[in-house]
Amino acid sequence: AQSVAQPEDQVxxxxxxxxxxxxxxSVSGNPYLFWYVQYPNRGLQFLLKYITGDNLVKGSxxxxxxxxxxxxxFHLKKPSALVSDxxxxxxxxxxxxxxxxxxxxxxxxxxx
Amino acid sequence: xxxxxxTPKHLIxxxxxxxxxxxxPRSGDLSVYWYQQSLDQGLQFLIQYYNxxxxxxxxxxxxxxxxxxxxxxxELNLSSLELGDxxxxxxxxxxxxxGGARAFFGxxxxxxxx
Numbered sequence: 679a680q681s682v683a684q685p686e687d688q689v690x691x692x693x694x695x696x697x698x699x700x701x702x703x704s705v706s707g708n709p710y711l712f713w714y715v716q717y718p719n720r721g722l723q724f725l726l727k728y729i730t731g732d733n734l735v736k737g738s739x740x741x742x743x744x745x746x747x748x749x750x751x752f753h754l755k756k757p758s759a760l761v762s763d764x765x766x767x768x769x770x771x772x773x774x775x776x777x778x779x780x781x782x783x784x785x786x787x788x789x790x
Numbered sequence: 791x792x793x794x795x796x797t798p799k800h801l802i803x804x805x806x807x808x809x810x811x812x813x814x815p816r817s818g819d820l821s822v823y824w825y826q827q828s829l830d831q832g833l834q835f836l837i838q839y840y841n842x843x844x845x846x847x848x849x850x851x852x853x854x855x856x857x858x859x860x861x862x863x864x865e866l867n868l869s870s871l872e873l874g875d876x877x878x879x880x881x882x883x884x885x886x887x888x889g890g891a892r893a894f895f896g897x898x899x900x901x902x903x904x
Contacts, residue, residue: 721794721880721895723792723895724892776821777838780825781832
């Protein structure tokens with residue numbers, strides 16, 4: 679079965695600094711990987727996805743993610759964090775072409 | 791706005807009761823997914839429907855059931871409610887089940903069982 683792991687419950691970063699939220703995956707076959715963000719009392723919002731092609735994927739709000747096949751990772755990155763980026767971030771993998779399987783989530787806290 | 795509408799936004803009910811959560815997918819999306827988000831279990835996939843047919847089942851209790859109607863809206867029925875069923879229930883939709891299709895999420899229904 680496909681799965682993703684987010685090893686950090688929380689990531690703290692100062693505003694203006696680069697941020698990384700980690701995700702590793704375990705899949706059979708080609709992975710379809712996604713990042714979603716959840717703001718308080720809101721649904722999940724799509725940030726970006728990796729299907730195939732360029733290992734560096736650019737997404738919404740200045741976020742990008744790097745697909746690394748040898749390390750089975752799909753880390754989310756942003757060059758300069760904003761306080762407004764503070765939220766809960768979920769990595770996900772498509773399972774069997776259908777449902778999304780989510781990681782446990784990483785809470786990002788950006789301090790002014 | 792994702793285009794996915796869930797009603798009601800909040801629901802408070804007593805143990806043993808039955809509730810129905812409703813989801814209207816984005817226009818044209820054939821696939822509907824239901825997820826449960828709780829503090830201890832994270833985001834758990836419950837069930838998926840595609841064009842009216844059940845497509846995949848996850849960690850859905852026997853007390854829970856769902857269906858997708860001809861107009862593609864979906865309902866999640868939760869019965870014999872327990873305190874532990876208190877959670878945020880999300881509906882998501884996507885255009886198809888192709889691996890790369892992104893899912894759009896509604897804002898969720900917060901269920902509180904007292």
